[in-house]
Amino acid sequence: xxxxxxxxxxxxxxxxxxxxxxxxxxxxxxxxxxxxxxxxxxxxxxxxxxxxxxxxxxxxxxxxxxxxxxxxxxxxxxxxxxxxxxxxxxxxxxxxxxxxxxxxxxxxxxxxxxxxxxxxxxxxxxxxxxxxxxxxxxxxxxxxxxxxxxxxxxxxxxxxxxxxxxxxxxxxxxxxxxxxxxxxxxxxxxxxxxxxxxxxxxxxxxxxxxxxxxxxxxxxxxxxxxxxxxxxxxxxxxxxxxxxxxxxxxxxxxxxxxxxxxxxxxxxxxxxxxxxxxxx
Amino acid sequence: xxxxxxxxxxxxxxxxxxxxxxxxxxxxxxxxxxxxxxxxxxxxxxxxxxxxxxxxxxxxxxxxxxxxxxxxxxxxxxxxxxxxxxxxxxxxxxxxxxxxxxxxxxxxxxxxxxxxxxxxxxxxxxxxxxxxxxxxxxxxxxxxxxxxxxxxxxxxxxxxxxxxxxxxxxxxxxxxxxxxxxxxxxxxxxxxxxxxxxxxxxxxxxxxxxxxxxxxxxxxxxxxxxxxxxxxxxxxxxxxxxxxxxxxxxxxxxxxxxxxxxxxxxxxxxxxxxxxxxxxxxxxxxxxxxxxxxxxxxxxxxxx
Numbered sequence: 001x002x003x004x005x006x007x008x009x010x011x012x013x014x015x016x017x018x019x020x021x022x023x024x025x026x027x028x029x030x031x032x033x034x035x036x037x038x039x040x041x042x043x044x045x046x047x048x049x050x051x052x053x054x055x056x057x058x059x060x061x062x063x064x065x066x067x068x069x070x071x072x073x074x075x076x077x078x079x080x081x082x083x084x085x086x087x088x089x090x091x092x093x094x095x096x097x098x099x100x101x102x103x104x105x106x107x108x109x110x111x112x113x114x115x116x117x118x119x120x121x122x123x124x125x126x127x128x129x130x131x132x133x134x135x136x137x138x139x140x141x142x143x144x145x146x147x148x149x150x151x152x153x154x155x156x157x158x159x160x161x162x163x164x165x166x167x168x169x170x171x172x173x174x175x176x177x178x179x180x181x182x183x184x185x186x187x188x189x190x191x192x193x194x195x196x197x198x199x200x201x202x203x204x205x206x207x208x209x210x211x212x213x214x215x216x217x218x219x220x221x222x223x224x225x226x227x228x229x230x231x232x233x234x235x236x237x238x239x240x241x242x243x244x245x246x247x248x249x250x251x252x253x254x255x256x257x258x259x260x261x262x263x264x265x266x267x268x269x270x271x272x273x274x275x276x277x278x279x280x
Numbered sequence: 281x282x283x284x285x286x287x288x289x290x291x292x293x294x295x296x297x298x299x300x301x302x303x304x305x306x307x308x309x310x311x312x313x314x315x316x317x318x319x320x321x322x323x324x325x326x327x328x329x330x331x332x333x334x335x336x337x338x339x340x341x342x343x344x345x346x347x348x349x350x351x352x353x354x355x356x357x358x359x360x361x362x363x364x365x366x367x368x369x370x371x372x373x374x375x376x377x378x379x380x381x382x383x384x385x386x387x388x389x390x391x392x393x394x395x396x397x398x399x400x401x402x403x404x405x406x407x408x409x410x411x412x413x414x415x416x417x418x419x420x421x422x423x424x425x426x427x428x429x430x431x432x433x434x435x436x437x438x439x440x441x442x443x444x445x446x447x448x449x450x451x452x453x454x455x456x457x458x459x460x461x462x463x464x465x466x467x468x469x470x471x472x473x474x475x476x477x478x479x480x481x482x483x484x485x486x487x488x489x490x491x492x493x494x495x496x497x498x499x500x501x502x503x504x505x506x507x508x509x510x511x512x513x514x515x516x517x518x519x520x521x522x523x524x525x526x527x528x529x530x531x532x533x534x535x536x537x538x539x540x541x542x543x544x545x546x547x548x549x550x551x552x553x554x555x556x557x558x559x560x561x562x563x564x565x566x567x568x569x570x571x572x573x574x575x576x577x578x579x580x581x582x583x584x
Contacts, residue, residue: 006381014372097368101426104332105385106358278334 003111007089007119016088020081020127027077028134031070035061036142047149062146063139064166068242070135074177075235079184079209080202081127086120087188087201090273094196094280103278113273117189117266124185125178132174136167150242159244173238176251179258180235184209186265187231193269196280231261282309285434285466286331290340293326293490300326301490304340308434308468308483313460315477315484315498316470319574323490324470325365328438331468332362344434358386362436362468366443367423371412375403378411379426386430397425401455417448424455428465435459436468441476449476456480474573478502488574502573507544511554512537512563519559526553537563 011017035042043060046069090113093099102112148161148169161169187208191201212232215223227233237254240247286308293301301323308314318324329335331342333353342349344356369378376394383389398404401421406414414422420440427435437456441449457480459465471477477484478498485495494501513519520538523529528546533539542550544566551564 003385006384009381010370010373013370013377096371097366098370100334100364101368101382102385103334104357104360104362104364105382106354107385108354275336277336278329 003107003115004118007115008122011085011089011119011123017085017123020084021130023077023081024127024131025134027073028070028131028138032066032135032138032142035066059144059146060149062143062148063136064146064148064161064163064170065150066139066143067132067135067170068148068150068173071173071177071238074180074238075213078127078131078181080206082124082181082185083188083202083205085123086185087192087205088198089116089120089189090192090269091195091201092198094278095198097280099280100278109274110270113193113270117186117269120185120189121182124182128174128178128181132170132177136170148242159242161242161244169242173241176238176241176255179255179262180237183231183235183258183261183265186262186269190265190269190272193273193276231258234258234261282311284308285310285345286314286468287343288327288331288340289343291327291330291337291342292339293323293330293335294338299490301330301487304487304490304492306485306492306495308466310466311460311464312483313456313467313469313481315481316468316487317472317474317477317484318470318487319472322472322487324472324487325438326490327487328362328364328436328468328470332360332364332436333357334364358430359433360436361386361427361430361432361434362438363420363423363427363440364436364438366439367419367426369411369419369422372410374408374410375414375422375425376407378422379429382426383429389429393429397429398422400428400458401425402451417444417451420444420448420452421455424452424459428459428463431463432465434466434468438470439472440469441471441473453480486573493574507547508532508539508541508567509547509550510537510539510563510565510567511561513554514560514562518557519554522554522557522559523550526550539567 039061046065047060090099093102103109145163145166147163148159148166150159150161184205188201188205191204192198195201209232212230216227216230216232218224234254234257237251237258240251240254284307286306288304288306291301291304291306292299304323304327306316306327316324316327326335330337331344331349333349344360347356349356369375370381373381375398379394379397380389383394395404395407398407401424403418403421403425406418411419411422420443424437424440427437440456441452444452453476456467456469460467460480469477469481481498483496484498484501486493486501511519511523516534516538520531520534523531523538523540528542529550530541531538532541540550547564547566551561554561
C-alpha cells in the first residue's frame, strides 16, 4: 500500500471527514428547496429588476444560475470545511501519538508530509466535486437547464452563457474552485505542522482568510497596495470562468498566484516537518 | 562476545540550556534483552527518540547494525521496530486495520502475518474490534504486536509495562522473554523498575539525570559490593541489638522490618548468625528498588 493510499484510507475512515459533505448536502438542499418554494419572487430577485426594462423569456432560474449563485458560499463556509480536515492532517496524529509510529518507520519524513499534502488536496477536490455535482444535480431536478444569466449588481453588463456551454463553464469554474480552496487547505495544513493540536490550525487558517478578505476589501491606499500579496485576492478565480468571453490572461495570472501560494505554504510545511523534533 | 547491534557514541541532547542526555555510550549486543533503566525524567525516552530518529541529537551519533542511522535510515528502520512512550493507535480503526496500515509502512504485510502477530499477543479474537474499545493493557499488547509484525531484528520498547496492573505486567514480561527466546530478537527495554529489568534482561545500562552511571551484566551490577536487605525477625528488639553489635552491618532503618546494608556476599553469614542467636527469621530479602540501587551505585560501591 502506498503512503498516499494509507493517508487516503485514514482520511476517509474518519467521521470528521464527512462533516463537510454533510454540511454541503444540507446547505445546498435547503437553499434549493427555499428557492423552489418561492420561485417567482426569487426569479425577480435573481433578475435584479432587469425584467422592468427587458423582455425575459424562458427560465431565469435554472440549474446553472442557481449553481453560480450557491458557489458564492465558497467564500463563506467551504473554507471552514476544508480547514476542518486540512488543519487536522498532521496535528491530530501528533496529538494522538500515531505520528511517532509513522516516523519510526522506513519512509522518510519528506515522503510522509508529501503524501499527507496530496491526501489533503484530494479531500479538497472531492469536497468541491461533491458540491458541484450536488448543486447541478438538485438544480436540474428542481429547475431544469437553460442559459446561465449572470446579473451583477453594480456592474453595467449582463453575462449570458448559452445552455450548450453553461455546463462546461460550470465544470471549469468548479475546477478553478478546487485550486482556490486548496490554498485554504494548504494554509491550514501548514499550521497543522506547527502545533500539536487540531483546533489551532483550523481556527488560525479561517482567521487568516477572514482578515485577508477584510484587508483586501478596505478602500484605503495602503490596504489596496496589499491586495496583490493576499491569496484571497485570487480566490474568486472561478467567477472569471463564468464571464463571456473568458479573460484568459487574468485567469492564468490568478491560477499562477494560487499555485504559488500553495507551493509556498507547502514548502514551509515541508521545511518545518522534516526538521521537527517530535516530542509529543 | 556477541556482535554489537546498537551503539551510541557520545550521544547528547540539549533542550535550551538543559542537557536531557549527555555523552551517552551504549552497547547493545545481538540476541540479548538489554535493560535501559532510570527513574522518570532520566532521559530514557529522549534517548530512544534519538535512536529512532524522532529527535535530532545535539551531538554524538547512533549506530545500528554497524551503520550510522542518519545516513542509512531507511535500511536500518526496516529492520527495527518499537514503541515510544506509549502505544497510540488510530482509535477509529480495528486492531487488524491498524496493523495493516502501520505494517505497510515497512513492507507489504499479509493477512496471515497480521493474525500471527495478534495471536502471539493474545488479541486474535479481537482483531476486528476498534482500538477505542481496548483497555490500556490490550493497547500495550497491540503495540508489541505491531513491533514484531514485520519480524524486526531489533525491538525497542519504551516502558512497555507502564500503567499496567500486575497481571498485565507479567504478561508483557512473558511476551518479551518469548520474543527473545523463540525469535532471537534483540530487545532494548527501557524501564524505571529495577525488578522488571532484573526479571528479563541479561545486560543493562543505568541512566540518571541524562548521564550513564552503570552498564554491564545485570547479575554483576546487582551483586557487586554492598547491598540493602530487609529482615523480618522475632523478637525484633533482640535482633536489632545483635545487628548493631556486628561491625560489618549498618542498620539503616527500622520499622515493620529492619533495613540493613551489608556486603551482599555476607548475607548468608548474617542470616546464620541471627538464627544461631535464637532469632526467628520470617524474611531476609534483598531490596531491589531503583532508589536503593541508585543509592548503592552513586556511593561508588559498583564499578561501571
